[in-house]
Amino acid sequence: MMPFYGRFDHFRTAVLSVLAQTDPDWRLVVVDDVYPDTAPGEWLQSLGDDRIVYLRNERNLGVSGNFDRCIELVTAERCVLIGCDDELLPEYVALMATIAARFPDVDLIQPGVEVIDEAGQVVRPLGDRIKAILRPAAPEPVRLAGERLTASLLRGNWAYFPSVCWRVDSVRRFGFRADLHVVQDLALMMEIFRAGGTLVLDDTTVFRYRRHGGSVSSYTAVDGKRFQQERTVFAEEAARQAALGWNRAARVARAHVTSRLNAALQLPKAALARDTAGLRILLRHTFA
Template identity: 50%
Template sequence: MTIDVMLPAYGNVDLLRRAISSVVEQRSTDWRLVVVDDASPGTDLTDLVTSFGDERIEYVRNPANLGINGNFRRCAELVHAPVAVIMGADDEMLPNHLTLVADAMTAHPDAAVVEVGVTVIDEDGRETRPLADRVKGWIAPSVDARTVLGGEPLAASLLRGNWTYFPSLAWNTTWLRRIGFRPGLEVALDLVLLLDIVAAGGSMVLDPTPAFRYRRHRASYSSVSAADGARFDEEAAVYRGAADAFTALGWPTAARAARRHLLSRAHAAMRVPAAIRAGDRSGSLRLSRFALGR
């Protein structure tokens, strides 16, 4: 099974080199890697890509910056293979990742998405376990072997707290193209795509075998947007929409989880003291309102 690895790139060349190397070092050889450069300022990644000397690696540079959402949609457009991974430019695959994905998709060809076991690393590549990732571990479904999830139980689980790691997910291209990333979202676009797929009848294969290294660092967009409250404005709209959609679908448990979104509100509450210390009155008020469910 050929798998397309789409690598939206912008910024740190050293981390991008590590990400590409992790794909080249896969045990599976049946893959295509496309580096999609979102018009990085003053940087052309052609030399980096060609330095690997691998014809399976392609380089595409957007003529203008599309932003996070736009570049993800561009990546989806460029997929040729039946399965695709939209990987983070600072993350790393373990050597078994694509083999694990291919096995899961072969065994469950109608599945929409595959999630694997994820290890979190810091800026320097050291394994770490910050609170956010400990919480993800607590709320994720506890499985000992490959398991298929779907329907209202999966939707409710994701709405209680998104325990997946977007860059590690492998997408059935048919489902990815059918549903697509919803325009206008920058932080919750992965959660919304998953929820839209589940609502449309798609299933997830969850394999707990460690196969991916997700980099958690302070410079990530999600960290910055959490600090200024922007992510919570977006999440509030997402949860309101999900509550309405799942109510209409007749999934009361999922709708209730969307209305409560307790973990997301707890995350906002944890950010309030830092906003107060920074003298950000507007940000602290936004965070407080979200934490209180207003």
């Protein structure tokens, strides 16, 4: 599933990366959230591949709304919500199929990811280097669950949402929260794992995640809106984890140290932009 609203060149690269899969057993559904330029949709339909479906929403649903629309349309047991600016490496589908066959009841599969910039060059931003440190090692597929998993993700969300292969009925059970536009993946994962769900982690790199200034996560970081949402989720999880008796995870959620450090890194950018409101939000999140 590919929710679409973005640059044509990145979209073309994303689609071609699906077509380049070594395992041909896939279906691509692109859900256009009323992007003003109709050329990307016209190009996609011109490919003439029966495995590709193009749909255009009647009205703009927004980020979480279009995610929910994508999940409604899934006909398979598992899916990935690939970003329209990301790329699958050729072995992605094959690896997901292999792991799913070995762990048929798992809710999420997180493969290895490399980060690319706007031009497609591999980069290692500070945040992603920290993610790599916090992420458990998995030279072979390993199943994670319970407090160990939730505490690890709350300490620093090392999952890359567009790369995750989801069990569809698990996502449908909880859905994406309409009040969240950036950290809805973390909130959903917490719901699944608190309900007894599991994640399989594997270090094999089969996905390219694009970071650039035009992404939702980038511009909501500088103006502070991302951290308002993170603050909400961490406060909720501190209470919910404690209610389960997962006190270590609750303490991690209350402290949310890496989230505070990330907010601190955005302070100079907000100051240069003379964004007073954003500065207030970032300062509160960092030091409160």
